[in-house]
Amino acid sequence: MAANADGRKKEVLPTKMTLKRYEEMSKCLEKAVKTS
Secondary structure, three states: OOOOOOOOOOOOOOOOOHHHHHHHHHHHHHHHHHHH
16 A cells, blocks of 8 residues: 555555445445335
8 A cells, every 4th residue: 555645545455344345335225226
């Protein structure tokens, strides 16, 4: 993880926890789209 001079991160490697969270979020979004 390299930070630039202005403090922004150059690349983000998603952890397993993050990937799991994204999966849950996408499932919730799909459910919301179907019900609306």
